[in-house]
Amino acid sequence: MIKNIALVFGLALIMGCSSTDDSDKGGSGTDDFDRSALLKNLADNIIIPAYQDFGPKLTTLKGSIESFVATPNQSTLEAARKNWLIAYKAWQHVEMFNIGKAEALNEYYYFMNIYPVTVSDIENGVSTGNYDLNTPNYHDAQGFPALDYLLYGVAADDAGIVAKFTSDPKAEGYKDYLTDVINRMDNLTQQVITDWTSGYRDQFVNSSKNTATSSLNKFVNDFIFYYEKGLRANKIGIPSGVFSTTPLADKVEGYYNQEVSKALTLEALNAVQDVFNGKSFNGSTTGASFKTYLEYLKVDRNGQNLSAIINAQFNEARTKIEGLNSNFSKQIVTDNTKMTVAYDALQRAVVYLKVDMVQAFNISVDYVDADGD
Amino acid sequence: MSTRVKTYLNNQTHPAPLAVFRIGFGVMMLLSILRFWWNGWIETLYILPKFHFSYYGFEWIKPIGDYTYLIFAVCGISAFLVAIGLKYRIAIIAFFLSFTYIELMDKSAYLNHYYFISVLSFLMIFLPANAYFSVDNLLKKKTYTAIPKWTIDSIKLLVGVVYIYAGFAKINSDWLFKAMPLKIWLPSKYDLPFIGNSFMQQEWFHYAMSWSGMIYDLIIPFLLITKRTRWFAFGLVVFFHVFTRVLFPIGMFPYIMIVTTLIFFDADFHLRILNVFRKLLKPFRVYSENLKTQIYHCKKQKLVLPIITLFFVFQITFPFRYLLYPNELFWTEEGFRFSWRVMLMEKMGNTAFKIVDSETGHGFLVDNSDFLTSFQEKQMSFQPDFILEYAHYLGDHFKSQGHKNVQVFAESYVALNGRLSQPYIDTRIDLYKEKESFRSKNWILPFHDEIKGF
Incomplete structure (x- = not known):
């Protein structure tokens, strides 16, 4: 009896392990899903294009902030604000890609979009010139939220905001802080983009x-x-x-x-x-x-x-x-x-x-x- | 007691199989403890978490800070002493106690094979595993030529119970007729060489694995016990366990099972193994020729046999306690653990807790990562007793923080064996008021499906 059971079981096992074809009956896929293709599509058609869209928009924002800092007035302020929003929207398409260089920078997004901002950190930095945007303490005092504060919230109305960058005794401090924030954003972003386009893409795609x-x-x-x-x-x-x-x-x-x-x-x-x-x-x-x-x-x-x-x-x-x-x-x-x-x-x-x-x-x-x- | 039982109990056999078993068990346990330590799991599982999930009735068993390492040290050293057979009785008792203590510290780490080790080491306390080829022999200057046959048979019986119950548990509609959860698990092994892109992706293969796994578990004890099929059976054991080791992260367990099943072989086979050991020990000039030889008599057999009988009655009945609960076993998990239900479910959940002030009705959600490790959170999210215990912990915590009229509600979704996630816990029930007990938990929402079978 036991011998028979063993025989049946052994046969079942051998059949289970030896037949290589006639396997389509179950309707299950015979081809393996190509996960590398998934990664390729992500990298080539989504991630890199999204960064290549975001990068120039951020550079444009940088240019308009430089113009605003050079000649602060209502029209340069409005140009900077317009480009801030364009870049901020483009940012929404890349924040989720916290992988590769973005992760290696000790979380790129920490330096780009931590909100709410801590206004006192910004104001202290403006007053004293004493701040280090590289440190975790300043995660919530830089990036898009800091620009949001400096371009929209630093005074009650537009005239007041322009005044902060012109007649205010701390105007130079505001200009420096604003410039440092956008330079840092631009610098980090360029690093991430360069990494994707110079090697990381292949590493990403092949690790499936x-x-x-x-x-x-x-x-x-x-x-x-x-x-x-x-x-x-x-x-x-x-x-x-x-x-x-x-x-x-x-x-x-x-x-x-x-x-x-x-x-x-x-x-x-x-x-x-x-x-x-x-x-x-x-x-x-x-x-x-x-x-x-x-x-x-x-x-x-x-x-x-x-x-x-x-x-x-x-x-x-x-x-x-x-x-x-x-x-x-x-x-x-x-x-x-x-x-x-x-x-x-x-x-x-x-x-x-x-x-x-x-x-x-x-x-x-x-x-x-x-x-x- | 009938005469047949009496004769059976008086049957004697050579002690070599039990000696080899003792050595194999001790070595495997020592390696397991070292591996656990080496991987840093003592730290991540028992030292770092702020909160530990306890077994009902064993809330007093907790990790003891850095001294937890000491428990592992005791466990490892006693495993070594068991292996060499030095002060065996004390060593195996120390091993059983320290190992079981470790397992009871946090039920997030529950594994059936840890329970198996606890149970097996308990049984070994009553067996004369140091009767032969042990340091104790050298110290007492005597060795034994025979031990009661039932001592070796009891290990075979326990192994048989584990396999057969694991096999019974696989006789259910999800396992056999939906190939669940293997249909989920196997395709994800796509990066295995050769079989990853072929067999692992085939539906028929998932079914073949499910069915042959069930048949394997049910018949392997019989194939092992029958002399003619023993080598074939052992081949299957090796194949099966190595294969599962390749597929799943199950650590040392496959090797432990392979070593354990050696107990089914005759004394000749074990004597050959021991001869190999003897040759290896030759440089150490251990002289065992002058030992007195005698037949081992269990002095306290009158006490030991009832204990072992009760032990097996418990082992055979306890896994059926789920019958006392009205709802789907896989869904509520009432009576699921300690029943050899191995690798039966793919179950995941997501559970969020809301702390509410019953007076004002205001509340807020808890960030689980503030209190639990991600491993604990994963385990907590789909097991009702974890959810309840954690709800009480949160209630106590926020009460001590000064929150008033604390109520704790859970919003939980759980997905089981390829079904869409669905609400798991009644969101209207204040879990802070619910008490843990062996009663059925009426705040678990219905499963809305049926899994037929054991």
């Missing part, structure tokens, strides 16, 4: 294994981290008081500008969704992406592919955000529940990405370092 340090796994983690923290929490959750006992209307992005927090959030959400779908930065063609990977893996849930569920959730969140005041601060003061409704819609997608998608990819995540069973 399922290990904790492969660029594929890191990118998935970074992408989700950005969506959860940079987008959901920073732009909507924290100001609307989800993580505090009361709402914090002054913690919105672009607080001093007073009218772009919604536009920046929508820009960021579009950027996230485009990366998810593998949509080219310049154009509308799509390539290998998380979406096509989920389709390859046949991750069907409740009769549709998980990628469709995630896209639907992104769209729902967008609709909720579009219904908000263009200035989130105002929205929080007048009717904060709309903010928390938008937060909930964003949060549901966190679960889809972090639980359902990561589970389907069965990614070796960097943070879990122990045996399983």
